[in-house]
Amino acid sequence: MTGMSPPPPRPDRVAPALARWYAANARVLPWRARPGEVPDPYRVWLSEIMLQQTTVATVGPYFHAFTGRWPDVHALAGADDQAILTAWAGLGYYARARNLIRCARVVAGELGGRFPDSEAGLAKLPGIGPYTAAAVAAIAFDRPAAVLDGNIERVMARLFAEETPLPAAKPLLRRHAAALTPTVRPGDHAQALMDLGALICTPRRPDCPRCPLVGDCRGHALGLAAELPRRAPKKAKPTRLGLAYVAIRAGDGAVLLGRRPPSGLLGGMAEVPGSDWTEQGAPAPRPPLSADWRRLSRTVRHTFTHFHLELTVLRASVAAATPAPAGLLWVPPQALAGHPLPTVMRKVLAAGLDSPGGKRIPSRVRNS
DNA sequence: GACCCGTGGGT
DNA sequence: TACCCAAGGGT
Numbered sequence: 001m002t003g004m005s006p007p008p009p010r011p012d013r014v015a016p017a018l019a020r021w022y023a024a025n026a027r028v029l030p031w032r033a034r035p036g037e038v039p040d041p042y043r044v045w046l047s048e049i050m051l052q053q054t055t056v057a058t059v060g061p062y063f064h065a066f067t068g069r070w071p072d073v074h075a076l077a078g079a080d081d082q083a084i085l086t087a088w089a090g091l092g093y094y095a096r097a098r099n100l101i102r103c104a105r106v107v108a109g110e111l112g113g114r115f116p117d118s119e120a121g122l123a124k125l126p127g128i129g130p131y132t133a134a135a136v137a138a139i140a141f142d143r144p145a146a147v148l149d150g151n152i153e154r155v156m157a158r159l160f161a162e163e164t165p166l167p168a169a170k171p172l173l174r175r176h177a178a179a180l181t182p183t184v185r186p187g188d189h190a191q192a193l194m195d196l197g198a199l200i201c202t203p204r205r206p207d208c209p210r211c212p213l214v215g216d217c218r219g220h221a222l223g224l225a226a227e228l229p230r231r232a233p234k235k236a237k238p239t240r241l242g243l244a245y246v247a248i249r250a251g252d253g254a255v256l257l258g259r260r261p262p263s264g265l266l267g268g269m270a271e272v273p274g275s276d277w278t279e280q281g282a283p284a285p286r287p288p289l290s291a292d293w294r295r296l297s298r299t300v301r302h303t304f305t306h307f308h309l310e311l312t313v314l315r316a317s318v319a320a321a322t323p324a325p326a327g328l329l330w331v332p333p334q335a336l337a338g339h340p341l342p343t344v345m346r347k348v349l350a351a352g353l354d355s356p357g358g359k360r361i362p363s364r365v366r367n368s
Numbered sequence: 369g370a371c372c373c374g375t376g377g378g379t
Numbered sequence: 380t381a382c383c384c385a386a387g388g389g390t
Contacts, residue, residue, distance in 0.1 A: 092374025
């Protein structure tokens, strides 16, 4: 027997076993249609955009806030950009919000309010790439599209014992996923694979004994499941340094805010004025106005996708009549929630408005 | 393919 | 603490 290679998983065994498991174990999620309900493409699309690189638990409150305020694509298309960015604040990857707005306006406008019902048509829209096009086509329109996200990559790599590292393995894994995709209820199949990846076939310690596919899994048969998928080594994150200025106006306690350029890091979001963020050497001071700036003892640390940031916070109190410098705006504390403040800037304000302690400025949308 | 682009929770 | 990684897309 030694040396015998386990057979590859068979679609006629895998898909039905997965469907049976899903019927009993599907997660109840806000954007999922109940059995017998017709899925709403708008809600499917919105949830898939929010779920890009973002956990189910994080998305929940944002999804409720968006659908409550903008129940259909026409409402969203008609909303102010700033209102949408503000509602998105804290979710991250803000280009998603900018593309969400563009996409909603295309659908509500030239497409007459209807999302394309094909993978190819969906893929032409802003913010919709290969994953989202396949997911919306399958889930909202019952198209047999091969959905491939991080969960399904992991499940496929294990099922087929694929040892090629990601991301090079992606085309192979996509073919495996396509081979297993049934023509009946492909959307449920995709969601079942994602639930399996989230609940059973987890990154660290897969719960193989409870897996409905264990008998078909080549990775498990070879004792490799927990090691797959392999990944190319990732680069180390550098640390950047910066200065952030919290100016507080006497009387109402308003703070000075600006807006970041419309694209790039935190594009279009609100910010406290500050220096450049330098990777080498000390950042050049750039106070927004002349004042008695005091350095706070506590620095603000924040990690972005590709670098760590360490901000020194400087605070000053200024007279009530101080005019806002060009491009900046005085914002009273109670009005902060109306501005699209990314998390790093919430941290800066929390430090600057409550120096020794560390009081939190809650996001407009939060768990529980 | 390489690089850019947030954030929070788990370990 | 440090690292991993999540229902990825754009350039």
